[in-house]
Amino acid sequence: MTPDVASTAAPFTLRELRWSDLESLRETYYxxxxxxxxxxxxxxxxxATRPSPADEVAWFAQLYRAVLAGDAVCVVADVDGRSVGSCTVRRAAPTAESEGAHVAELGILVHRDYRGHGVGRALLARALRECEGRFETVFLRVFSVNVRARRLYEEFGFVRTGTLPREIRRGNRYFDAEIMFKHLVAAPNR
Ligand SMILES: CC(C)(COP(=O)(O)OP(=O)(O)OC[C@H]1O[C@@H](n2cnc3c(N)ncnc32)[C@H](O)[C@@H]1OP(=O)(O)O)[C@@H](O)C(=O)NCCC(=O)NCCS
Structure with missing residues (x-):
């Protein structure tokens, strides 16, 4: 583990994804x-409803495979051996041979009991660093109403490029999404 610890009520360390993270990632997601x-x-x-445990295993196996194959970066915040948050940046195109292989999509989630203590900021910083030399452009979608998260992304140099109106339909309510991107240092040999 790396001593990449922020000052927080919940001391955490940052590390790479492990096969044993399935349970804690699933708990946070559920x-x-x-x-x-x-x-x-x-x-x-x-x-609409929680995916089944079997679906979660399939999702996790895909993520883990993508990390091993170099198609994704996944940084985990660890407290006592359990994940309390993760940031994943995953190649948007299906393979590294694609003309879109230099672009990746970012997702981040912190366990509800650990938010507001610097975990998200630390995860973002590490994940973006690990993307350097691997991806050239990182983008994300964020609910337009998620003003705090948008501010955090702006702090890291993400620029809003547009709005996808009514991207999310939750019950009888629609939410707009903002698309934000950040260019990284160009990847070698591309
Ligand atoms: C958004 C999220 C990843 C931020 O992680 P975090 O650990 O709570 O954030 P940090 O403690 O590192 O704080 C970083 C900034 O994020 C902001 N923030 C965003 N959402 C927040 C939340 N729910 N609680 C506390 N801070 C939040 C804070 O304003 C903070 O800025 P500040 O230090 O200037 O006050 C996390 O709150 C989360 O998982 N939220 C629910 C899911 C979500 O919205 N994900 C983003 C999808 S695009």
Whole structure:
């Protein structure tokens, strides 16, 4: 583990994804479905109902494979061996041979009990650093109403390039999404 610790109420370290992270990542993700009940504006696109544990295993296996294949960067915030947050930057194109292989999409999620303590900022900083030399452009989608997250991305140099109106339909309510991007140092040999 790296001593990349921010000053926070919950000391954490940053590390790469491990196969054993499945359970804690799934717990953090499942909690979003409870959060949505009390906070209909929770800023992550979800399914109508929780995916099954089997779906989660399939999702995790795909992510892990992408990391091993060099198609994704995934940084985990660790407290006592468990993930309390993760930031994934994943090649948008299906293979490294694609003409779009230099572009990747970023996603970030911190466990609800650990938000507001610098975990997200630390994850972003590390993930973007690890993307250098691998991807040239990183983009993301963020709910337009998620003003705090948007501010955080701007702090890291993400620029808003447009709005996708009504991108998310949650029950009978629509949410717009902002598309934001950041150019990194050009990857070698491309
Ligand atoms: C957005 C998120 C990843 C930020 O991580 P975090 O660990 O809470 O953020 P940090 O503690 O590092 O704070 C960084 C900044 O993010 C902002 N922020 C965004 N969402 C926040 C939240 N729910 N709670 C606290 N701070 C939040 C803060 O304003 C903070 O800025 P400040 O230090 O100038 O006050 C995290 O809150 C989260 O997972 N939220 C729910 C899912 C989500 O919205 N993901 C983004 C999808 S695009």
């Amino acid at each position: 909690l979003l479905y409870d959060e949505r009940e009390t906070n209909p504006e929770i800023g992550i696109t979800l399914f």
